[in-house]
Amino acid sequence: MNAAARMIIDSVADLARRVSDFSDTSPKYDQLFEGYARLALQPGSAVLIFAPNSVEFLFHWIATLANGYVPCAIAPSTKSSLVSALQKSLNIAAIVGPRLDPARYQAKRFEKIGAFDVVVFDRTPPSYEPFDVLILTTGTSGSQTACVHTIESLVCNASMTNKTLNITAADKQLVVLPMYHCYGLITQSIGAIVSGCELKIDGPPFNPSRFADLIRKENISICGITPTIARDLLRRGTVLPALRSMSIGGDRVSREEVTSLLSKPFINELYVTYGLTEAGPRVSVLPAHVAPVEAYDSVGKPFSGVSIRIEKPDAGGVGQLLVKTPSVCRRKVGPNIVHQPFTADGFLETGDLFTQDAAGYLRYVARKADILIVKGEKLNTRSIDLVAESHPDVECARTAAGDMNSVVTRLWARENKILDLEEIKRFMKSSLRLHEVPDKIIQEQEAVFHK
Amino acid sequence: MSNIEACLRDILIEDLFVEFDRDRILPTYSLRQDLGIDSLGFVELREQVEKRFSIVISDDDFTPENFATLSSLTSLINRH
Numbered sequence: 001m002n003a004a005a006r007m008i009i010d011s012v013a014d015l016a017r018r019v020s021d022f023s024d025t026s027p028k029y030d031q032l033f034e035g036y037a038r039l040a041l042q043p044g045s046a047v048l049i050f051a052p053n054s055v056e057f058l059f060h061w062i063a064t065l066a067n068g069y070v071p072c073a074i075a076p077s078t079k080s081s082l083v084s085a086l087q088k089s090l091n092i093a094a095i096v097g098p099r100l101d102p103a104r105y106q107a108k109r110f111e112k113i114g115a116f117d118v119v120v121f122d123r124t125p126p127s128y129e130p131f132d133v134l135i136l137t138t139g140t141s142g143s144q145t146a147c148v149h150t151i152e153s154l155v156c157n158a159s160m161t162n163k164t165l166n167i168t169a170a171d172k173q174l175v176v177l178p179m180y181h182c183y184g185l186i187t188q189s190i191g192a193i194v195s196g197c198e199l200k201i202d203g204p205p206f207n208p209s210r211f212a213d214l215i216r217k218e219n220i221s222i223c224g225i226t227p228t229i230a231r232d233l234l235r236r237g238t239v240l241p242a243l244r245s246m247s248i249g250g251d252r253v254s255r256e257e258v259t260s261l262l263s264k265p266f267i268n269e270l271y272v273t274y275g276l277t278e279a280g281p282r283v284s285v286l287p288a289h290v291a292p293v294e295a296y297d298s299v300g301k302p303f304s305g306v307s308i309r310i311e312k313p314d315a316g317g318v319g320q321l322l323v324k325t326p327s328v329c330r331r332k333v334g335p336n337i338v339h340q341p342f343t344a345d346g347f348l349e350t351g352d353l354f355t356q357d358a359a360g361y362l363r364y365v366a367r368k369a370d371i372l373i374v375k376g377e378k379l380n381t382r383s384i385d386l387v388a389e390s391h392p393d394v395e396c397a398r399t400a401a402g403d404m405n406s407v408v409t410r411l412w413a414r415e416n417k418i419l420d421l422e423e424i425k426r427f428m429k430s431s432l433r434l435h436e437v438p439d440k441i442i443q444e445q446e447a448v449f450h451k
Numbered sequence: 452m453s454n455i456e457a458c459l460r461d462i463l464i465e466d467l468f469v470e471f472d473r474d475r476i477l478p479t480y481s482l483r484q485d486l487g488i489d490s491l492g493f494v495e496l497r498e499q500v501e502k503r504f505s506i507v508i509s510d511d512d513f514t515p516e517n518f519a520t521l522s523s524l525t526s527l528i529n530r531h
Contacts, residue, residue, distance in 0.1 A: 022515065023484065052483045076487030080470050099485045104470065178489065203483055205493035207513050236510075375491060430468055434491045 004152040005131040009066045011193045012059070018192070019055050021201040027056040027114050032063040035113030041093050043068035044126030046134055048086065050097030052076045053179045053203035056115060058189055060096060063113075065131065065151060069093075072134035072146065073180035080104040081431050082144075089144045089335045090134065091127040095119045127333075135182060137277050137332070145334030147277050149327075157280035157327035158191040160303045164285050165245060165271050167222060169196030174214060174223040176202050182281040183224055183249060197222075208238040216241040227251045228376030234260050245269035249282070251373050252364055255297040258288050274299035274364065278341060278348055280327030283308070284362050298361035309347060310356055318365050321354040322347035372401050377435040384409060384438065387431045391424055393417050402440060409438035412445075419443045455504075455525045462499045467492050478522040483515070493518055500524070506531040 001009075012029050041047070047064045049071055051057040057073070064071040072090070074083070076097060084105060086092060095105060100117035102110045109120035128134070133154060134146045167173070173192055177184040179201070192199040200218050206229065214220065221244040225233075230248050233240070234257065246267050253272050261270055270288040275281035286300030302308050306325045313319035324347045331340055341349040353365040372379050381399035388397035388409055395414045402408035409428075413419050421441045429437050460476050463469040469476070469486050482488045488496065496518065497508050506528065508517075517527040 050487070052487065052489070054484065075489055076483075077489040077492055078487075079468065097487075099471075099480070101470070203515065204488070204490035205497070205513055205515060205518055206490055207510060207515075209511055210514055377491065433489075434467070434495055 002131060002150075002152055004150075004155040005065065007155065008062060008151060008190070008193055012062055014196075015058075015193055015199075018197070019058065019199040019201065021053070021055045021203075023054055023056070025054075025056060025115050027059045029059045029063060032059050032114050033066055035111070035118075036063050036067040036069065039067075039094060039111065039113075039118065039120060041067075041069055041120075042126045043130045044070060044128045044132065045093035045124065046070040046072050046090060046126075046128060048083065048092045048095045049073050049180075050076055050078065050083065050095055050100070051116065051180075053175060053184065053201050055201060057179055058201070060114065060116060061185075064096075065133070068130035070126075070128040070130075070132045070134055072136065073185060074136055075178065075180050075433065077433055079431050079433075086136075086144055087121060090146055090333060091124055093121055093124040093126070132330070134333075135185075135277050135329075136180075145332060145337055147329035148331050148333055149280060149329045153280050153327040153329065154186045154190055155194060157282055157325075158186055158194050160305065160327065161187050161273075161282045161285075162191050162195045164287075164303055165222070165247060166269075167191060167195045167197060167245075171195065171197040171221045171244065172200065172219055173197050174200050174202065174218065174220040176206060176211065176229075177224060177226065182275070182277050186280065187247075187249075187282060188224055208233055208236050212238060212240050215243065222246070224249065226376050227253045227257070230257060230261060240264075240266045242266045243268065245271060247271040247273055247285075249273035249275060250378075251376065258286075258296040259293075262288055272299055274362065276350055276352070278329050278332070279323050279325050279350070280329065283323050283325065283350075286361070295359070295361045298357075298363045300362065301360045302362070307347075308356070308362070310354060311349075313355075317355040318353050321350045321352050321362070323350055324348070372407065374401070374405055374407055375435050377433075379407070379436045384428070384432065384436055387428050388424065390431075391427050393419055394424065399438060406439040407436070408440045408442065410442045410444045413443060453525060455528050456521050458503055459500070459521050459524060462496065462503065466499045467495055476521065478525070479520055481520060482518060482524075500528065504528050504531070 047069045049060055061071045096116050096118050100119050102119050105119050107119040107121050111118040131151045133149045136146045175184050175188045179185050224247045272286040273282050274284045284300045284302045309322045310319040311322050328348050355363045384399040385397040388394050394411050396412040397409055399409040460473050
């Protein structure tokens with residue numbers, strides 16, 4: 001067992017004293033560990049954890065890792081059709097979560113570990129190494145793809161973040177972002193294990209007043225939010241209790257928004273971060289509270305130990321950001337991965353267009369065309385198109401951003417049929433997560449479409 | 452089962468596509484933990500409840516406590 005895995009596993013007893021949520025259950029880690037041992041899966045078998053933010057989720061995640069399995073967290077709202085597809089494409093050996101219905105997954109073996117149900121797929125060969133971790137990239141790379149990280153790379157990234165944001169055992173961190181995404185899982189939860197800080201786990205629905213109350217009652221010193229939540233707080237004029245630091249990541253933050261946030265007396269330190277799952281995830285940070293005003297529209301400079309390069313910059317200096325980081329993933333997996341995003345000299349291709357100024361500040365310019373951010377969530381338009389195209393009447397689909405932060409899907413019918421757009425929307429809704437469901441579906445004439 | 456609870460089950464299944472048989476959704480099930488509703492799901496649930504029951508749920512009432520279970524949500528609707 002490597003040092004990072006040993007550190008995570010050995011921290012559980014201490015973590016149990018430092019982490020809490022708002023549920024009535026108090027999971028017993030030892031029972032979870034033994035429950036996974038009884039499953040007797042082969043080392044390197046992937047376990048899909050299908051659960052909302054909670055201490056129980058975190059302990060299940062660690063217990064799978066400690067047994068030499070490969071944890072893979074997924075949004076609990078994910079539809080069973082996608083879960084079944086992932087089970088096959090990523091060679092998932094077991095699915096774990098509350099209230100699982102084994103009939104939906106056509107599995108014969110059904111167990112119970114702690115408060116969660118477990119569906120086991122016998123004869124699924126292990127595709128990974130013990131102490132690997134799968135992080136899904138449903139938003140950016142398509143619905144059935146994941147990064148294969150090692151626990152060392154995640155601990156490394158969490159440590160870099162802690163060091164850069166000065167997070168220590170004296171802090172108390174509030175988790176409001178989903179723990180099945182990088183930020184909540186790696187930056188905050190694994191970060192708390194590494195730093196020794198306290199961790200308070202909350203979950204949806206998000207409510208600014210409750211957020212303020214929680215910070216006050218729980219004596220929270222640090223929290224991480226998305227730009228969508230930050231805009232909501234600014235729009236409502238929410239007054240928070242004093243925070244030592246607030247970090248924002250996951251989408252672009254404007255110069256005006258950074259200025260507005262810095263004007264709030266309750267934010268002492270404001271960090272704007274950039275990252276991507278493949279990088280483990282954090283790459284760069286702007287400590288806005290000490291940065292020059294002209295850098296407010298940037299994502300700062302790379303973490304110490306991270307190298308970057310702008311690939312083939314155009315006349316305006318715009319090119320793809322390449323990153324070399326000790327926390328990079330080992331590889332990407334999934335049925336539509338035809339290219340590993342690495343250069344011959346070991347840089348990660350981010351797929352994001354950036355500039356870098358003379359002072360070293362990185363500025364985001366654009367994302368690859370098939371990725372949208374809608375209602376604060378990333379979505380991959382190609383994944384939406386594939387779901388639409390699985391409808392028997394649809395020949396082809398193209399999804400794009402519409403007006404007012406909306407998603408619009410244009411459809412071309414088979415055999416010039418008149419499409420029942422409401423029925424197709426219901427069909428798509430049964431497979432997609434809510435933020436992926438198009439706000440508007442339009443039928444186009446065949447003559448307009450060129451493959 | 453109250454009419455309100457029945458209507459809430461309809462919303463969960465028809466609008467949020469919660470993958471449960473109607474009869475398996477117990478009033479005490481956690482919407483988040485047991486039914487897997489996420490942040491955008493709660494936003495949709497709030498909108499559908501407002502539409503179907505012709506009420507307005509204030510931001511102060513849009514809390515994990517009020518949206519914990521069918522029972523707590525029924526109580527919130529009854530208070531309007």
